[in-house]
Amino acid sequence: MNDALAIEPAETPLTPESWGKLGMWIFLVGDAMSFGGLLAAYAAYRSSSPDWPLPSSKLGIGLTAVMTFILICSSVSMVKGLSAIKRGDQKGLVRWLALTVIFGTFFLGCQAYEWTHLFEHGAQYTGHLFWTTFFTLTGFHGMHVTGGVIYLAVMAVLGARGKFTQANHNPIEIAGLYWHFVDLVWILIFTFVYLI
């Protein structure tokens, strides 16, 4: 027993609950740098461009404010799902996860509507750096939301099969970390790309 512990301790110093949680944090820190790199490039292009349009003159702020609201709601439903399984409420977990998936899908629907609308009004990915950076940033984020919706849908199915219990709630907390990170990044994109 003690020998096994010496090889691979059951507890990590940073996240005593599980190694998986530490793994997710390491992934998120790296992922934050990819978003950070894109945002820094956006700032550099914008400040060196002589004809950068005011975002609110090209983009719909109302729709994206609603999208922000949806993601905030989805973060709450996510933590509610975690609270449910921490109490051992498996049905509650599945219900909250399903609601989170619906919120995420609705967000993607809004984004698809927004992009279609912009393309119809002449926006081109390679037209102006304003559009290149806009579609790259929001597209990269949209891919994260898509991944998150699939991730959470899988967790909901596993939850419905009774895989998660009061004692085994860590996978839900780890999935939640990813989902909240996607929400956090959207808060920043909404401000830097749409509002400022």
Place this chain on the structure above:
Amino acid sequence: MSDHKEPNYIAIWGWLLLLTITEVATTRLPIPRLTMAILLVGQAMTKALLVAMYFMHLKYEKKVLGMIAFTPLVLCVFLSVMLLPDSKHDPNAASQGPPASAPAEGAEHGEAPAAETPAPAPEGH
């Protein structure tokens, strides 16, 4: 962190919603662009902090984990500052850029370019 008291998630939701509304309202205020940008960044950072602290439970984790999570922000600010010399707007470059796609905005920057654009100095090696 498993044993901490659960935060009031609905209150956090309320704060995030309120800050989103004040952000949109801030963009309508008749204030200078720089002041507006500072206000918006402040509000966005507050929202991001609320999400990280309460939804991602950083408030209840070991301090070191919080410091690790904070590192990308520092690095990205550093990266942006390092890019600043490259992004200084050169008025001479305006004449070489693509035609303005937003004439209303472009007009603001569209000062007549210097009479003769000097040939670029040869790059040193």
